[in-house]
Amino acid sequence: MSFDSMYPRTTSTRRIQSLDGTWDFTFDRQGVGETEKWQEVGLPNPVDMPVPASFSDIFTDKESREFCGDMWYARRVFIPGEWRNGNVDIRFDAATHRAVVYLNGIRLVEHEGGFTPFCAHANDAVRWNDWNLLVVKVNNELSHESLPLGRVKELKSGARINQPYFDFFNYSGLQRSVRLLYTPSERIVDMTVVTESVTDGTACVRYEIETDGEHEVRLFVRDADGATVVEAKGASGALEIENAHLWNIQAAYLYTFVAQIVNGDEVIDEYFDEIGLRTVAIEGRDFLVNGHPVYLKGFGRHEDSPIHGRGFDPVVARRDFELMKWMGCNSFRTSHYPYAEEELQEADREGFLVIDEVAAVGFLVSTQNFDDATKKSVAKTLFDLPGIEKTLEVHEQAVRELIDRDKNYACVCAWSLFNEPDFSTDGSVPYATQIFDLARELDPQKRPRSYTNVTRCRAGIDKCTHLADFMMLNRYDGWYVSPGPEIEDAREILVEEMHEWEELEPDKPFFFTEYGCDTMAGVHKLPSVMWSEEYQVEYFKMQHEVFDMFDWVVGEQPWNLCDFQTVEGKMRVDGNKKGAFTRDRQPKAVAFLLRDRWRAKSDYIDGFDPRSEL
Numbered sequence: 001m002s003f004d005s006m007y008p009r010t011t012s013t014r015r016i017q018s019l020d021g022t023w024d025f026t027f028d029r030q031g032v033g034e035t036e037k038w039q040e041v042g043l044p045n046p047v048d049m050p051v052p053a054s055f056s057d058i059f060t061d062k063e064s065r066e067f068c069g070d071m072w073y074a075r076r077v078f079i080p081g082e083w084r085n086g087n088v089d090i091r092f093d094a095a096t097h098r099a100v101v102y103l104n105g106i107r108l109v110e111h112e113g114g115f116t117p118f119c120a121h122a123n124d125a126v127r128w129n130d131w132n133l134l135v136v137k138v139n140n141e142l143s144h145e146s147l148p149l150g151r152v153k154e155l156k157s158g159a160r161i162n163q164p165y166f167d168f169f170n171y172s173g174l175q176r177s178v179r180l181l182y183t184p185s186e187r188i189v190d191m192t193v194v195t196e197s198v199t200d201g202t203a204c205v206r207y208e209i210e211t212d213g214e215h216e217v218r219l220f221v222r223d224a225d226g227a228t229v230v231e232a233k234g235a236s237g238a239l240e241i242e243n244a245h246l247w248n249i250q251a252a253y254l255y256t257f258v259a260q261i262v263n264g265d266e267v268i269d270e271y272f273d274e275i276g277l278r279t280v281a282i283e284g285r286d287f288l289v290n291g292h293p294v295y296l297k298g299f300g301r302h303e304d305s306p307i308h309g310r311g312f313d314p315v316v317a318r319r320d321f322e323l324m325k326w327m328g329c330n331s332f333r334t335s336h337y338p339y340a341e342e343e344l345q346e347a348d349r350e351g352f353l354v355i356d357e358v359a360a361v362g363f364l365v366s367t368q369n370f371d372d373a374t375k376k377s378v379a380k381t382l383f384d385l386p387g388i389e390k391t392l393e394v395h396e397q398a399v400r401e402l403i404d405r406d407k408n409y410a411c412v413c414a415w416s417l418f419n420e421p422d423f424s425t426d427g428s429v430p431y432a433t434q435i436f437d438l439a440r441e442l443d444p445q446k447r448p449r450s451y452t453n454v455t456r457c458r459a460g461i462d463k464c465t466h467l468a469d470f471m472m473l474n475r476y477d478g479w480y481v482s483p484g485p486e487i488e489d490a491r492e493i494l495v496e497e498m499h500e501w502e503e504l505e506p507d508k509p510f511f512f513t514e515y516g517c518d519t520m521a522g523v524h525k526l527p528s529v530m531w532s533e534e535y536q537v538e539y540f541k542m543q544h545e546v547f548d549m550f551d552w553v554v555g556e557q558p559w560n561l562c563d564f565q566t567v568e569g570k571m572r573v574d575g576n577k578k579g580a581f582t583r584d585r586q587p588k589a590v591a592f593l594l595r596d597r598w599r600a601k602s603d604y605i606d607g608f609d610p611r612s613e614l
């Protein structure tokens with residue numbers, strides 16, 4: 001963790017001032033912001049823009065909704081004089097997809113990547129005990145050098161639009177919180193906690209605290225009642241926590257790790273994090289949590305809701321957890337980008353497992369991968385194109401920032417390093433190897449790594465399966481392949497493929513990380529037809545019958561928890577309708593089927609019930 005990745009917390013030595021609320025906003029259609037010195041004088045004719053939010057669905061005209069290019073945000077910030085002797089940083093939980101930050105006209109920082117946090121260190125630009133002008137230029141253009149991937153298309157009128165290589169709307173802007181942070185001049189800049197093992201109720205934990213000074217470091221571990229259970233001196237070391245309350249699925253327990261820099265009795269800096277003690281591992285065909293084999297039940301999701309777009313909304317996030325709990329879920333995948341930190345904190349508290357995905361989506365040579373994904377393999381993949389080294393650099397940085405941010409969360413049980421890459425040519429192997437090696441090197445917990453395998457790269461075609469510690473399959477047999485009246489053919493295709501995997505990868509656990517079919521809530525048909533609620537139910541029954549034939553399938557996460565917004569297109573009716581719930585979070589018939597199935601299926605395959613131990 002670097003300072004930028006540490007979730008902001010108020011402590012005896014740290015202060016936070018929220019910068020959420022109404023900002024000035026304007027599109028920079030001519031690209032003149034810098035030359036006209038908007039960073040110094042503020043924005044011309046701004047409109048009000050709430051932060052956090054995506055800008056697109058607030059506007060009533062198409063041009064604004066589809067805007068592609070630079071957009072500027074500005075607001076005034078009062079910075080207290082008593083903070084002069086410490087560090088002042090402006091923390092952006094995310095700026096999609098890239099940003100340049102100015103304070104009082106001085107350029108502080110630039111950041112690439114729309115789903116991970118960064119800080120603008122502000123001391124040299126601050127007017128103390130006074131109002132300061134904070135200006136941010138955000139850009140939302142997609143390219144082969146952005147994650148996710150896409151391109152910009154110029155229309156005959158000269159207008160430019162984004163063309164995503166992925167199936168979700170390219171929402172952008174300041175979509176997560178912005179905060180002003182005060183920390184002391186000598187400070188904690190990193191904290192890492194790893195549960196090495198748990199034996200006879202004693203957890204062996206390794207920790208490391210990084211500071212930017214020379215003073216002594218202390219660590220206190222407090223239990224949920226606030227009692228100190230262990231104390232340690234030194235910036236790193238091993239701890240033993242006796243009678244440890246482990247973090248388990250649907251039976252979460254979080255300790256508070258308090259780190260301090262001290263000088264005698266004086267506390268120079270203090271930081272804390274809430275951390276669950278648990279191990280994750282793969283053994284043969286089992287995915288183990290605390291040594292017990294688990295079955296993942298849950299969804300691929302999106303951060304997406306009406307009007308807010310991808311703007312983080314704690315109300316929607318909470319509703320999603322309630323829906324998932326109602327269904328008996330125990331997990332989700334952060335498809336297709338790192339979610340807001342608050343989502344992971346909630347998962348930590350609720351005892352959900354999270355497959356944490358980097359925004360590496362769009363790795364098919366097509367503009368709409370969900371369509372093209374089902375077609376046969378091509379001679380050249382994206383990995384064979386010139387310029388792919390630049391994509392790799394951006395991808396590596398995104399993996400660094402993801403792991404740096406999320407390494408301590410107990411809920412994060414695995415890394416998803418790509419969504420549906422076309423791994424059908426040899427050209428993909430060196431690229432993928434580099435990403436997999438990097439994740440292994442960076443993760444202090446050495447969590448299992450994988451990627452979602454796309455239909456086009458079915459068993460036998462994909463050249464990179466040897467890199468994955470477990471397999472994740474995205475399959476749409478019965479929807480994109482052999483749909484409707486051909487559904488029994490779809491079953492056969494899927495079963496046949498599973499037999500092939502059985503031969504090819506006999507030592508790995510498999511999860512289905514996507515399967516589903518578009519369904520318009522309220523459309524009922526007897527007999528069923530595609531898009532009706534009845535067809536969705538039949539499709540899911542067929543899929544589950546296939547999964548249950550193979551005991552090495554140890555997870556199912558249908559696509560998607562809710563309907564969500566996408567680009568306009570022939571395949572989409574105001575968005576993707578594969579949700580078990582509508583976009584306003586009400587159930588379709590299939591939600592009840594999934595609920596019955598999942599509530600009857602225990603989280604731990606060996607019958608272990610951690611709730612009985614609480």
Ligand code: GCB
Nearest residue numbers: 167370419420474514576578
């Ligand atoms: C996929 C993609 C996902 C799409 C989905 C679909 O394979 O991973 O982003 O939304 O298919 O519905 O087509």
